[in-house]
Amino acid sequence: MMLLVPADPLRPRRPDEHFAAEADAARAAGLDVAVVDHDALSTADGAASGVARVPQDAGAAVYRGWMLRAGQYTAFAGALAGRGVGLRTSAAQYRQAHELPGWYAALSDVTPPTRWTTGGDRDAFERAATALGPGPAVLRDYTKSMKHYWHEAVYIPDLADLDAAWAVAARFRELRDDEFTGGFVLRRFEEFGPAEVRTWWVGGMCRLVGPHPDTPHDAPPAGLDLSAVEPLVAALRLPFVTVDLALRADGVWRVIELGDGQVSDRPGTVDPEAFVAAVR
Incomplete structure (x- = not known):
């Protein structure tokens, strides 16, 4: 598997500083890493130039980078396919995870x-x-x-x-x-506590529990019970997602957001080596 990360705008052969630690951890774990031009991917017809530095016929890939609109991701996936590279998350799966209407029905029992x-x-x-x-x-x-x-x-x-x-x-x-x-x-509107928990899921299984990026120093509670959420997330059959939860005033954990794991931010307090090992 190859990890794709945004390039540094000023040093386009290097990973963007925000994702450099994950890129280093991925290389240390034996994964190939390539950079993409996020600015080009964000334009109407820039997908081909945005993936120009991705090696040909590299096989399966996972993106870890800045948010893309669903249409931009579709063009990104198409440009990579033209180079013999397949994103593990399809364009349809990305839209389902990235846009609330795609996942709400599956999680309606555990979210507002x-x-x-x-x-x-x-x-x-x-x-x-x-x-x-x-x-x-x-x-x-x-x-x-x-x-x-x-x-x-x-x-x-x-x-x-x-x-x-x-x-x-x-x-x-x-x-x-x-x-x-x-x-x-x-x-x-539901009344929640001050800190959310971000959970990371691969193939429908929770692989990592950590703080939310907005509250990176608030460690999640030990023994977080995900039993009500697990079968619902698994049923979505999405390859790589995050699920953010918060504790409601009555003591019930509620889902605040489901997102595509490729564009969900990793708090700096989550060790990049541990992160790569958990979600690879």
């Missing part, structure tokens, strides 16, 4: 109730708000929230007040700008 729109118009937003029902909610799109703008672009005190709710949605849309993905996602 959710409704979403296709696109960003107000009528669709109000229909989703009405379907979720009155009460507090949090807002995001298919891939991301604006959590640093909590009161103006995330938290909605009561969906029954559609004008106030739309004001939050309009601000969110403004802040996301061209990065707005898919549509609005409304999730029922």
